[in-house]
Amino acid sequence: MSQKIAVVGSGLIGQNWSMIFASRGYKVSVFDVDQGQITRAEKNISVTLTQYEKDGFLRGEIPAAEQTKLVTFTSSLQDCLSGAIYVQECVPENLELKKKVFAQIDELIDGETLVASSSSCLPSSAFTESLKNRHNMLVAHPINPPYFVPLVELVPAPWTKQEVIAKVRELMEIVGQSPITLRRESLGFALNRIQYAAINECWNMYQSGLLSAEDIDKVCYDGLGPRYAFIGPLQTMHLNADGIVDYCKRYADGAYNVQKETFKPIPVQYDVETAEKIQAEYNASIPLDKIPEKRKWRDARLANLAKMKNHLEKDS
Amino acid sequence: MSQKIAVVGSGLIGQNWSMIFASRGYKVSVFDVDQGQITRAEKNISVTLTQYEKDGFLRGEIPAAEQTKLVTFTSSLQDCLSGAIYVQECVPENLELKKKVFAQIDELIDGETLVASSSSCLPSSAFTESLKNRHNMLVAHPINPPYFVPLVELVPAPWTKQEVIAKVRELMEIVGQSPITLRRESLGFALNRIQYAAINECWNMYQSGLLSAEDIDKVCYDGLGPRYAFIGPLQTMHLNADGIVDYCKRYADGAYNVQKETFKPIPVQYDVETAEKIQAEYNASIPLDKIPEKRKWRDARLANLAKMKNHLEKDS
Incomplete structure (x- = not known):
């Protein structure tokens, strides 16, 4: 039973x-x-x-x-x-x-x-x-x-x-x-910490006028996101060099300099004023009344991705 | 011609x-x-x-x-x-x-x-x-x-x-x-800024002993990554509430507190000592001599994802 x-x-x-x-x-x-x-x-x-x-x-x-x-x-x-x-x-x-x-x-x-x-x-x-x-x-x-x-x-x-x-x-x-x-309790658990870190830089880039909100999202879904659907950030370092130790020797100073020159101090406050500008930009692509439809669009893709990952695992 | x-x-x-x-x-x-x-x-x-x-x-x-x-x-x-x-x-x-x-x-x-x-x-x-x-x-x-x-x-x-x-x-x-x-030149362009931000929190979580490296990667590829393969971080905020303005009103203070309590000051240095610990952990799953094979594994998945996204766009 x-x-x-x-x-x-x-x-x-x-x-x-x-x-x-x-x-x-x-x-x-x-x-x-x-x-x-x-x-x-x-x-x-x-x-x-x-x-x-x-x-x-x-x-x-x-x-x-x-x-x-x-x-x-x-x-x-x-x-x-x-x-x-x-x-x-x-x-x-x-x-x-x-x-x-x-x-x-x-x-x-x-x-x-x-x-x-x-x-x-x-x-x-x-x-x-x-x-x-x-x-x-x-x-x-x-x-x-x-x-x-x-x-x-x-x-x-x-x-x-x-x-x-x-x-x-x-x-x-x-x-x-x-x-x-998690080995102990920690505010935000793990996923939200990575998520907030990613949002921080998106927020900073938008606020400084470097890119449009649409282009910032695209950096993720047509660039970084496909990779992250299969391998994590630490694995990415490991694979993008001859192991993560080699990655650090080759790229850690560069990453440090990018952060030093471009990142703002944390914590970053996601302010309503900036959000209003982003929302105004989304009025053309995802106006408020189209949000439920876009959520369905996303969930259909997540379902297909889950199915695909499952099939690929069975084949390999 | x-x-x-x-x-x-x-x-x-x-x-x-x-x-x-x-x-x-x-x-x-x-x-x-x-x-x-x-x-x-x-x-x-x-x-x-x-x-x-x-x-x-x-x-x-x-x-x-x-x-x-x-x-x-x-x-x-x-x-x-x-x-x-x-x-x-x-x-x-x-x-x-x-x-x-x-x-x-x-x-x-x-x-x-x-x-x-x-x-x-x-x-x-x-x-x-x-x-x-x-x-x-x-x-x-x-x-x-x-x-x-x-x-x-x-x-x-x-x-x-x-x-x-x-x-x-x-x-x-x-x-x-x-x-x-990009509207002007900026060190790291855009993708690497988001990537380094994500790595920073992975690095901090690993250094503080909160999670294993394998579990940190999993947070991404079985959690945050599938979402980011289709929608970006700002769109995610927009869809996870009634628009990004509503998101900020509801969640910005919580995000601020998580950062304040758990994030370390930037820039984060990806130090070789920590990388050696992570690499030792990968010895079971992705030892150095299996890296080329894992890269092929990743690229096959990226190819399938690109094909799938293309098909879904044509259908919708």
């Missing part, structure tokens, strides 16, 4: 997690307080999995109809958690709410159940400190949209047991996600 | 440029001083275009055999430049050499010919100042591998004419590259 996973919260992130767990045959019980939201989530998962199957995007080897059946819904937190080996919390990013939900979960689980929060900013130490099962709790932060962008940032609290981190990492790998492990 | 383009230097970058221009029907004359290098380049272009055609990676609508015929080779710079509307210089990144080659080109062209350097670091003002045709000269920096990563950084010298920048930008678009225009 397949094992059970509990998903607490049935918004978009909860739905993505449910489909990810079901793709590898786990039984998923999804909890929500809002019956209307449950109805929408149930329908959305069914429609989405059917569509993914049609488009060749479905994960795992199980047909969509069977995956859909693996996901059930409940408005009883007790029923949701009962017998679950793992709980993925997906409630809105609000400290008081996380505290409340984690306290309820803590009361209903046994000492074996592992509990991860999908929190994108809040460290789990902020809402698990006083709980009796806190050693089994951590953050497992997904990236949007999780079904097609597999990174999961595992961030332990100071009291999270090492074996718990290892088990959650293993579970993430089993279901096809791509876990990384 | 199709127009002629001159490529000066027949190394890998010169070969890539030749194939790009030939893909849209331009006649390409490639110059090199080294007859052995010419023989290798000629053979390599023929083999490569045939292979690309077979794999579905060939650019343009012209068969590979015809594209190959469009590229001819010469050891006479005069013959190479004669009648060319545009010159793409691709000699090694060495200031004295660039000065010498540009002075020779300057003597042989008329006032209509446009001349771009593939220089990745040196601004063209460093080697065109004293030339009579300097108004027609600039940098057009490709990204490796240019056939599959279309970005070209156009960097004018203070004396480059506006209409020259516009014409080169148009030519780049005609041949399917993706040009951006």
Whole structure:
């Protein structure tokens, strides 16, 4: 009999997690307080999995109809958690709410159940400190949209047991996600630190009038981004010379000089005045009312890229 | 009759440029001083275009055999430049050499010919100042591998004419590259500034022991990189809220705090000691002798991504 996973919260992130767990045959019980939201989530998962199957995007080897059946819904937190080996919390990013939900979960689980929060900013130490099962709790932060962008940032609290981190990492790998492990809590986790660093230089270049916003974006999506879809910044250094040590000997002084001459001191404040100029520039290409359409455009590409990466890995 | 383009230097970058221009029907004359290098380049272009055609990676609508015929080779710079509307210089990144080659080109062209350097670091003002045709000269920096990563950084010298920048930008678009225009010379151009910013935070996270090098790379290629293959950092802000102004109102203070708490002051020096630790970690996954193989792995993925992006644009 397949094992059970509990998903607490049935918004978009909860739905993505449910489909990810079901793709590898786990039984998923999804909890929500809002019956209307449950109805929408149930329908959305069914429609989405059917569509993914049609488009060749479905994960795992199980047909969509069977995956859909693996996901059930409940408005009883007790029923949701009962017998679950793992709980993925997906409630809105609000400290008081996380505290409340984690306290309820803590009361209903046994000492074996592992509990991860999908929190994108809040460290789990902020809402698990006083709980009796806190050693089994951590953050497992997904990236949007999780079904097609597999990174999961595992961030332990100071009291999270090492074996718990290892088990959650293993579970993430089993279901096809791509876990990384932070060795301690750190503001912004890892992805946002790289993202803010990249934005900083985009912001500085725009503010100094060096390039248009459209051209700055193009530097990324037609230049640096394709590379970063397959290899990371450190690997890039390693491959662009005879290893990363050789890279540093050859290029580190040049990189230092570029930074010294062109970078502004950090932290950089993303000011509304500059944002307004950029937004005015986007009025021709991505006006506010076209944002939902452009998000769909992006997600279709992320789905195709995920499929392609999967196929290439199987071939090589 | 199709127009002629001159490529000066027949190394890998010169070969890539030749194939790009030939893909849209331009006649390409490639110059090199080294007859052995010419023989290798000629053979390599023929083999490569045939292979690309077979794999579905060939650019343009012209068969590979015809594209190959469009590229001819010469050891006479005069013959190479004669009648060319545009010159793409691709000699090694060495200031004295660039000065010498540009002075020779300057003597042989008329006032209509446009001349771009593939220089990745040196601004063209460093080697065109004293030339009579300097108004027609600039940098057009490709990204490796240019056939599959279309970005070209156009960097004018203070004396480059506006209409020259516009014409080169148009030519780049005609041949399917993706040009951006810097409004003035700037150390590192644009791509390396974003790249160094990203490396800085990877370096800081590794040095502080927050994550392994493998996990840091994964943050990029399974998290941030897929997104950046299709939309840039500023567009990401725009789409992740109701526009970039809304993003700043909601998230700029959080981003500021993450930077303030976790970023180190810039410039960051990529020190050999840290690089040695990272390289030791790569010994299991990408040891030095496997680097050429991993570069091929990467380039195959970049080729597939370029093909996919092209198909998706045609469909949408």
